[in-house]
Amino acid sequence: MKDERMRALLKEQRDLFRSGATLPVSFRIQQLKRLYGAIKRHEEDIHAALREDLGKGAYEGFMCETGLVLSELSYMLRHIRKFAGQKTVHTPLAQFASHSFKLPVPYGNVLIMSPWNYPFLLTMDPLIDALAAGNTAILKPSAYSLATSKVIEEMIAECFPAEYVAVVTGRRKENAALLSQDFDFIFFTGSQMVGKEVLRHAAERLIPVVLELGGKSPCIVEAGADLKLAARRIVFGKFLNCGQTCVAPDHILCEMSIKDDLIKEIVAQIEKQFGHSPLDHADYGKIINKKHFD
CATH class of the missing domain: 3.40.309.10 (Aldehyde Dehydrogenase; Chain A, domain 2)
Structure with missing residues (x-):
């Protein structure tokens, strides 16, 4: 994807978010249900891709990837109204007669960069949470797990308009182009080496980041x-x-x-x-x- 198209895509997503279309909880629930249905329809294709990329059998593919994703979707659908709801908090004396509350609000336009070791799970789980929170999202799956990335791209295109959720494939050039954009939040799973680059680019723009980089166990x-x-x-x-x-x-x-x-x-x-x-x-x-x- 060329830089101009990437910028245009991010602008389309920003315009959609600023329109308020993603904010109603009913809209979020509808989109999560749509994603659930798409995963069930493509489940055999996902497992075949995981076998091609990583040699995973169907049982392991369900246990460690699609099953966990469907479980996350079910969990969010059960709890989303509570998570998104307004919570009353104590009002200080200086603000007597007013009402104080906390209201969770989405960041906006989210970039999700996922790795090759669990290419479906670690792409979909952050996406589920991002959509449940009311964000738009651009997904950048790993260039190493090509078969799974292709299924994800086809499934997302079938499920959502690009101004809401889009997939960008490619390697370092595409990664660098994405990291040069002004996202509102970045979620990265991968190596410490690449994580440092993600954090460096995000720090230049003061973009909040979650880095999931593994560790010693x-x-x-x-x-x-x-x-x-x-x-x-x-x-x-x-x-x-x-x-x-x-x-x-x-x-x-x-x-x-x-x-x-x-x-x-x-x-x-x-x-x-x-x-x-x-x-x-x-x-x-x-x-x-x-x-x-x-």
């Missing part, structure tokens, strides 16, 4: 723990999505007295969950590309 096993249960949970968490999860167990801390027994249980659980030849297991995924494998 130690797993602590005490001597009195149920080692079979601990091993089962550790192996599930570590090898889910081929380990490409920001909160996957990063390292294990345990008492020396149980170290050898814990390792044996972990080995046994790997064989139980993935067989003697995990790389040949039909539901074991793949690393997204050679760069990230290395």
Whole structure:
């Protein structure tokens, strides 16, 4: 997408937001229901794309991506009126006879940049919350997960007009062009390296930012723990999505007295969950590309 079209798209979204069309809670509910229906219609396409990009089986695709997104949608639909509602607060004596309240208001035009490891979940969940809050949104999915990005682009185009929600695909050039625009809020999920660039660009324009950059995830096993249960949970968490999860167990801390027994249980659980030849297991995924494998 050329810079001129990107600026025009953002202007269209800004005009829509300033018109007040996205503010009524009834409108927000209608859009969330529309998104829910679109995901259900495209569920098989989404799972096929996740298998193509990441080797995910349909069960893992539902458990870790589409199922969680549908759950988030259901949660927002149940609670949106409460979240968006006016809340009365104490009135100071100096303002006696007046009425004080808090009213949540949307930021406006939101940019959502998502990663490749959970390409559907980490695009849709921030979008759901942005729409529930009354914003417009531009989505920038990862350039690495091409099949999933294509399904997202087609689904969003079918579901919403571009002046409300739009998808921009591409690589660094498109990222740089988006970050040079005056958004009202940026939500980024990805690496620390790219996160620093996002924050630098946002700081120049004083744009509020949420950065979800992963981190270290130690797993602590005490001597009195149920080692079979601990091993089962550790192996599930570590090898889910081929380990490409920001909160996957990063390292294990345990008492020396149980170290050898814990390792044996972990080995046994790997064989139980993935067989003697995990790389040949039909539901074991793949690393997204050679760069990230290395």
